[in-house]
Amino acid sequence: MLSNTPVSNVGPGAFGLVLQYPPQIESNTFLNDTINWLKVSGTYTALGGEEYITIGNFSIDSSTDTINIQNNLCSGSYYFIEDVRVEKIPNCDSTLLNIEANKKNYNLKLYPNPNNGSFTVEYSIEENDQADLCIYSIEGRKIACHKLNSTEKKIKIQENLFSNGMYFYQIHLNGNVAAQDRLIIIK
Numbered sequence: 001m002l003s004n005t006p007v008s009n010v011g012p013g014a015f016g017l018v019l020q021y022p023p024q025i026e027s028n029t030f031l032n033d034t035i036n037w038l039k040v041s042g043t044y045t046a047l048g049g050e051e052y053i054t055i056g057n058f059s060i061d062s063s064t065d066t067i068n069i070q071n072n073l074c075s076g077s078y079y080f081i082e083d084v085r086v087e088k089i090p091n092c093d094s095t096l097l098n099i100e101a102n103k104k105n106y107n108l109k110l111y112p113n114p115n116n117g118s119f120t121v122e123y124s125i126e127e128n129d130q131a132d133l134c135i136y137s138i139e140g141r142k143i144a145c146h147k148l149n150s151t152e153k154k155i156k157i158q159e160n161l162f163s164n165g166m167y168f169y170q171i172h173l174n175g176n177v178a179a180q181d182r183l184i185i186i187k
Contacts, residue, residue, distance in 0.1 A: 001054040025043075055081055114184035119156075119183075131148040165184075166185075
């Protein structure tokens with residue numbers, strides 16, 4: 001949902017509070033791929049003054065269709081959201097808020113992926129940059145961090161204590177996240 005004020009109006013739901021707003025862009029398909037990123041997109045004509053984006057489920061539980069994935073006994077789900085952009089459509093007369101990450105090419109390569117806990121990261125950073133690679137569990141808990149040296153351009157990492165599963169990594173550069181993606185461990 002795009003709005004000119006932060007979301008603050010919530011109402012009762014089966015397990016807590018539900019957003020009391022109509023979303024402008026919806027996905028009507030199941031997001032059930034547990035390995036790959038899925039694209040959700042749409043077109044919205046701005047009314048003017050939009051400054052906030054709210055992403056989530058805007059329906060009460062009884063109105064939300066569900067699907068069981070991998071015989072999971074959990075009654076909920078969570079999603080990792082990346083690369084959210086709002087762009088002006090070329091040759092369109094209305095002006096839209098343009099949110100674009102200031103991305104620089106760091107020639108980042110992490111391979112192999114999937115791996116058994118042993119992998120290589122190649123990168124290109126400036127001499128004065130302070131950089132590290134941090135690995136997070138699927139729950140978002142930081143598991144490991146490795147310093148990146150501007151003169152080496154490559155680091156081999158051996159994480160024997162990682163169990164099978166999906167992890168996420170981030171490259172932190174001068175206090176900001178410069179790159180991020182998933183890391184899959186299969187032993």
